[in-house]
Amino acid sequence: MSENARMTFDELREHLCSTYPDLCPLFSVEFGDGVLHIDCGKLHDAARDLKSLGFDRLGMVLAVDRGDTFEIIYRLTSRSMRVGMFLKCNVSREKPAVRSVCDIWPAANWHEREAYDLFGIEFEGHPDLRRILLPPEWEGHPLRKDYVDDRMIRRPDYI
Amino acid sequence: MSTAVLSRQPVVDEEGRSLEELVVNVGPSHPSTHGVCRVIVHLDGEVVTKAEPVIGYLHRGIEKMAENRTYLQVVPLTDRLDYVGSMYSNWAYCRAVERLAGIRLPERAEYLRVIVCELQRIASHMMALGSAAADTGAVSMFIYTFDQRERVIELFEELCGARLTYNFVRPGGVSFDLPERWEETCREFCSALPKAVSDMDKLYFGNTIARARMKSVGVLSLDDAVAWGASGPVARGSGANWDLRKNDPYSVYPRFDFEVPVGCNGDVYDRARVRLYECYESCRIITQALDQMEPGPVKAEGLPRLLRPNPGDAYDHIESARGSLGVYLVSDGSPRPYRMKVRSPAFCNLALLPLLAVGHTMSDLVVVLGSLDPVFGEVDR
Amino acid sequence: MTAYLTGIAYGLGGGIAIALAALLGVWAERKVSARIQLRLGPTEVGPFGLFQTLADTVKLVLKEDITPREAQVGLFRVAPLVVFAPIAMSLVVIPFTTGWAPLNTEVGLLFFLAVPSLSVLGVLLAGWASRNNYATLGGMRGAAQMISYELPRTLSVLGVVVLAGSMRPTEVLAEWRWWWLLLLAVGFIVYFISSLAELNRGPFDLPEAESELVAGYFADYSGIRWAIFMMAEYGGLLAASLFGAAVFLGGGWPLDGALGVLVLLAKATAIVVAMMWVKWTYPRMRPDQLMSTAWKVLVPMALVQLAACGVVALWL
Numbered sequence: 001m002s003e004n005a006r007m008t009f010d011e012l013r014e015h016l017c018s019t020y021p022d023l024c025p026l027f028s029v030e031f032g033d034g035v036l037h038i039d040c041g042k043l044h045d046a047a048r049d050l051k052s053l054g055f056d057r058l059g060m061v062l063a064v065d066r067g068d069t070f071e072i073i074y075r076l077t078s079r080s081m082r083v084g085m086f087l088k089c090n091v092s093r094e095k096p097a098v099r100s101v102c103d104i105w106p107a108a109n110w111h112e113r114e115a116y117d118l119f120g121i122e123f124e125g126h127p128d129l130r131r132i133l134l135p136p137e138w139e140g141h142p143l144r145k146d147y148v149d150d151r152m153i154r155r156p157d158y159i
Numbered sequence: 160m161s162t163a164v165l166s167r168q169p170v171v172d173e174e175g176r177s178l179e180e181l182v183v184n185v186g187p188s189h190p191s192t193h194g195v196c197r198v199i200v201h202l203d204g205e206v207v208t209k210a211e212p213v214i215g216y217l218h219r220g221i222e223k224m225a226e227n228r229t230y231l232q233v234v235p236l237t238d239r240l241d242y243v244g245s246m247y248s249n250w251a252y253c254r255a256v257e258r259l260a261g262i263r264l265p266e267r268a269e270y271l272r273v274i275v276c277e278l279q280r281i282a283s284h285m286m287a288l289g290s291a292a293a294d295t296g297a298v299s300m301f302i303y304t305f306d307q308r309e310r311v312i313e314l315f316e317e318l319c320g321a322r323l324t325y326n327f328v329r330p331g332g333v334s335f336d337l338p339e340r341w342e343e344t345c346r347e348f349c350s351a352l353p354k355a356v357s358d359m360d361k362l363y364f365g366n367t368i369a370r371a372r373m374k375s376v377g378v379l380s381l382d383d384a385v386a387w388g389a390s391g392p393v394a395r396g397s398g399a400n401w402d403l404r405k406n407d408p409y410s411v412y413p414r415f416d417f418e419v420p421v422g423c424n425g426d427v428y429d430r431a432r433v434r435l436y437e438c439y440e441s442c443r444i445i446t447q448a449l450d451q452m453e454p455g456p457v458k459a460e461g462l463p464r465l466l467r468p469n470p471g472d473a474y475d476h477i478e479s480a481r482g483s484l485g486v487y488l489v490s491d492g493s494p495r496p497y498r499m500k501v502r503s504p505a506f507c508n509l510a511l512l513p514l515l516a517v518g519h520t521m522s523d524l525v526v527v528l529g530s531l532d533p534v535f536g537e538v539d540r
Numbered sequence: 541m542t543a544y545l546t547g548i549a550y551g552l553g554g555g556i557a558i559a560l561a562a563l564l565g566v567w568a569e570r571k572v573s574a575r576i577q578l579r580l581g582p583t584e585v586g587p588f589g590l591f592q593t594l595a596d597t598v599k600l601v602l603k604e605d606i607t608p609r610e611a612q613v614g615l616f617r618v619a620p621l622v623v624f625a626p627i628a629m630s631l632v633v634i635p636f637t638t639g640w641a642p643l644n645t646e647v648g649l650l651f652f653l654a655v656p657s658l659s660v661l662g663v664l665l666a667g668w669a670s671r672n673n674y675a676t677l678g679g680m681r682g683a684a685q686m687i688s689y690e691l692p693r694t695l696s697v698l699g700v701v702v703l704a705g706s707m708r709p710t711e712v713l714a715e716w717r718w719w720w721l722l723l724l725a726v727g728f729i730v731y732f733i734s735s736l737a738e739l740n741r742g743p744f745d746l747p748e749a750e751s752e753l754v755a756g757y758f759a760d761y762s763g764i765r766w767a768i769f770m771m772a773e774y775g776g777l778l779a780a781s782l783f784g785a786a787v788f789l790g791g792g793w794p795l796d797g798a799l800g801v802l803v804l805l806a807k808a809t810a811i812v813v814a815m816m817w818v819k820w821t822y823p824r825m826r827p828d829q830l831m832s833t834a835w836k837v838l839v840p841m842a843l844v845q846l847a848a849c850g851v852v853a854l855w856l
Contacts, residue, residue, distance in 0.1 A: 031473045032258065056385050060502040064472075064489055073487070075474070075502065079385065079399070082406055086474070107388030110510045118222075133215040133539060142223055143498075155227050181673075205827070296749060296824030302577035362821070368743055369823045522746070522826045 007083040009034045015081075020049050034085035040072070043089050044099040047074070050087065051104050054078040058101070061111035063119045065145045070096050070119055091121065100126040118143040179203060183521070187216045193290065193528060194535035198512070200524065207524055210516035212509055217539040225499040230256050230330055230466040233496065237486075238324035240501060241537040243286055246272075246279040246315075247479045248537075249328035252499075254409070254475035255486040256330040260468035267455040268332035269411045274345070274448045275315070275327060276477070277441040281352065282311040283480035284434040291431060291529035292363050295372045300363045307355055310348050317341055330466060332458035342449055349442045356438050364432065373428035377515040377527035380425060387514070388507045391482025392433040393531055397425030403478035415447045427530040434480075434532075465494045481505050481532055503537040550642050554628045558775035562767075565774030565812070566593040572816040603763035608670060611760065615669035620761065620768035623662030627776045630656045634782045635709035637792050637800040648709035649701055652783055653694050656738070659772065660686045663747075666769075667757035679757035681827060682747030686738055688834040693734035695842035696727040699849035700787050703856075709786070716790045723852060727845040728788045730838050732811070735780040737834065739773055742819035749824055781811035 007015075009029045016036075017024040023046060027036050038046045059075035074087040091098050100123035101108045112123040113132040120141035123129055131138060140147055185198040195216035201209040221240060225233045237252040238245040250272055257264065289304030312322050317338055319327045327334050363369050379389070384397040394401060402419040404412045420436035422429030468490045476485030482504025489498040508531045515531075516524045567582065567590055574581030582589025607613055633648040635641040645651060660683050667679015701707055703723070704715040721728075737744040748756045758769050785791065785807035792800020825833065 031471050033474060058388055059483070059485065060388075060487075060500070060507075062487055062500040062502075064498045064500075075485070075487075079401060079406075084407070105388070106386050107507060107510070110506065131215075133218040135215070142220060183674075292823065296743070296745070297822065299573075299577050299820050302579070306578060363823075366822060368825055368829075371829055372823060372826060520826060520828070522824075 007078075007081040009083075012081070012083055012085065016053065019053055023049065034083070036085065036087050038087060038089050040089040040091050040098045043072075043087070044101060044104075047087065047101045047104050050076060054081050055085070056080075058105035058107045058111075059084070061101075061108055061115055063115045063121055063143075065119065065143065066090070067145075068093055070121055072098060072115065072121065074101070096120060097122040097124060099124050100129075102126055117141070120144065180208065185524075193533055195539075196509075196528070196533065196535060198524070198528070200516075200521065202521065205520045207516050207519055207521065210513050210524060212512050214506075214509065214535070214538050217535040219540070221540045222499055222501065225496055227495065229494045230468075230496060233499065234329055235324065235326045237501075238326055239536055240503065240540060241479065241481065241484070241505070241534050242323060243534050244279050244283045244480050245323065245325045246275045246327060247477055247484065249326065250276055251475065251477045251479070251484045251501075252486045252488075253328050253330045254477065255473050255488045256466065256468070258475050259471065259473035259488050259490050260330070260466055262331050262459050262462065264332055264459055265456045266411070267336075267452060268457045268459070270448050270452040271333045271337070271457060272328055273411055273415075274445050274452075275318070275325075275333075277444045277448075278311050278314060278345070280480045281438050281441050282308045284438050285311075287434055287480070287529075287532045288359070288363075288431060291427075291526070291532075292369070294525045294529045295369060297363055297366075297369065300359060303355075303359055303362070307352060314341065314345060314348065317344070329458075331462045332456070336457045345445065346449060349445050352442050353439055356435060360435060364428075364435070370428065372522075372526060373431060373530075374426055375424075376427045376519060376523050377530055378424065378426045379511060379515060383511075383514060384425070387511055389482070389511060390504045390507065391478070391480070391532075392430050392437070393482065393508045393511070395420065395433050396422035396430035396530075398423055403476060403483050407476075409475075409477060411448075411451075412444075414451060415444050417444050417447075427526055430530045437480075467492060467494050476502065479504060481534070481537070482508060484537075501537075501540055503540065505531075505533045505535075505537040509533045509538055550632055553642075554631045557631060558624075558628050558771055558778070561778035562771040562774040563593045563597070564590075565777060566596075566770070568812065569774075569816050572813060573820045576817070576820045597767060600763050600767045605765075606760075606762050608672070608760050610671040612669045612671065615665050616760075617765070619662050619666035619669055620758075620765050620772070621662070622665055623659040624768050624772040624775070626655045626658040626662075627772050627779060630779050631775075631782070633709055634779070635713040635786050635791055636804060637798070638713060638796050639710050641709040644708060644710050647707050649697055649707040649712065649787065652779075653690075653697060656776065656779070657686075657690055659776075662772075663757055666761070670757070670760040672760060675757050675759055678747050678759075682740060682757050685740070685744060685747065685827075685830060688831055689734045689737035689744075689838070692730050692834060692838035692842045693738065695839065695846055696730040696734070697787065699724060699727045699842070699845045702846065702849045702853050705853070712787060713791045716787075716793065718790065718793065721789065723848065724788055724845070726841055727849075728784065730842045730845065731784055731788065732814070734834075734838060735784065736815060736818065737830070739776045739780065741773070741777065741815060743822040743825050744830055745819070746824055746827055746830065777812055777815060778808070781808040781815070784808075784811055 012034055013027055016027055023036060026038060027034065055076040055078045057077040057079060059077055062073050064071045069090040069092055071088055071090050075084065076087060077084040100112055110132060112126055113129060115121050116123060116129055117131040117133050118141055130136065181202045183200045183202055185200060187195040187197040197213040199211045199213060200207055221236050225236055233252065234249055237248045240248045285304040285308040289301040292300035315325055316322050318341060319325050319335060379397045381398045384394045384399050398421060400421050405419055417440045420433045422433050470490055470492045472489050474485060474487045476483050484504055485502035487500040488496050491497040511531060512528060515527050571581040582592035585592045585595050607616055630652050632643040633641055633651045641648065663682045664679050667676045700712060703720060704712040706712060736742040740747050758766060761769065785804055789807050792803045795803050
């Protein structure tokens, strides 16, 4: 592949702002990566917009337990623009549900199942939402911070 | 999405259920040497109509464990993710930590990391090619590739004392500098490897039966590869010219002159050839790195014994033998990571199995699984 | 009376020959495969590890006799013998030296081609009697493979019969000329490949290697019963190599008598080693590729060979 320069985040911001102006203020650069914070209701539309912008590849979907919300983070990459960015949204802890992006990027299938398995986040519209890493009869969602299990061993805080 | 053409139409009853289907469970322990993978296969006669991988048999909760350990104590956990590629698993994690904590490395550490990563890539591809050959029945090829892999492992044993899980790449650098004569042994290995690999090439890939087993089997189109998030030799075999070492260069890779092999048909044969050629390219990189490397420290100076990065998120990725391996770290200012997520390429590539196996026979299923090269430590974490 | 005694003597002889063939065959396989793979093979038990197979056989005999509960016990126990016996029988029609074969019938070559086919029944029985879905499938697939490769094998040997004008083993050996080898080269290759497939060896061992995914037809057999299957395989290997050496390569030529037997054994050993070499070099063929090779490649080659032999025989 020719060594054409990778798109910088300023160029990405410009490109984003010119095509989708309402997404523009939500874009920022944190710790060296472009991030778009979105409301979870508008996630699916924003994902579709970003796909047509050129982000054809979904790298992963992860969730972070932030206490009163779960933050769902999507890693998007664009081959043509040679840049990657994050799409982040927050869902409430009581009822964590967001629309699935499987119809936009089929790669989301297994990642969303994993987020469901480990955090309990429901992805509406997912073709096959069931546990993937843990056995189907497992109760609870281990990666939540309030998960308690008899078999967990807390290491001592002697350091 | 591509559709596979079956040799004959399945027989269905009024409710659409298949009448002549046989469901075979390819259990979690089976002799094909890929690890604990269970595949539930629906067969219509000889032809696979549905193949569903069931994973999680090696799930150890590494991400949860990482929340309970300090940043340095997490490094041995990352060893056990992709246990065939311990060096680069450590490296992906360490890059994320260094990004989070803002650590700058001495040059020699970067070069050492590149050298061990490329050696590890060779070892991993040797294993992938060998076990793929053993799946098709060419057991001798398995032994030859493991002979080469054994030399790499001996190099690593001299370097850090371990044969499989090295704990070598640490946040801030690497743990040891090179012992005496290591560089010479490494150079000898790199000069001997291309001949050995080309002999293996002629033995196995030149063989008509092997080609017939591998060509036009498990064809992955470029669009599917991108849509399903495939990376590494799986994506490059389909024509996606995407290698993080070139497209998103990190560490000292911009200083090396090497090429990235890309296939065109996306079948098992092309993926195996990509892995084979990557071995040659890795030799080139290692030789250049050994030439360019200057003496110096191998660890960043002034690092506290207990890393307490500022609160925030950071993500970094590297090109592993399987694809783009990334680590997302969330820090809350304490000595332990708040969340560690590993983006494992084998997990993403394995999701392709249902797509690739349909329309082929059972024997081809094994071959396709081998070409996706899963390592279940990484898939299941 | 003497006929019965001779028959018993030949039977015992055949049995001992097969047992030795299995012992040495397994040893040879382990050594040949080891050397191909840059290893040594057995070296500890006996000189050059020769007694390794004996030690393994003792271990196998001492194992528990496991018969699956669901299996049809009678058929299950008989199946290995049905695979083994025809192959042992086929050894008696090989012309070991000029003028002598243990059973020198008029239809000797046909006997050799036809009788081992009975072992296909044993394969089917083994798969069926195990009462295991996958073993049955493996058995059927093995049987289909063995039957398909009968045809090219028979056609290639027919070329020799046409040239020699007889099926009696000693006559074929007597009629053999060294330049037949130039004519029969293609036929010999067809015979070699078909024998590999008949014995479920080499690139054609899918029924055994089904155990990668799905059980092979002898998966439920353990201990000495499994050893009988292995004896049948190595005995068949020896028989096919001896027959090929006698009929295609001229047996004891250029030496006669007892030395001729040694020459025959040397040629047969070369063929056996070649078969092992092929097995450890090539990957396995897929079932559909296997069948298409038999029907679309080997049968036409054998037919062309037969036609060429017919033309030469007319001219002779």
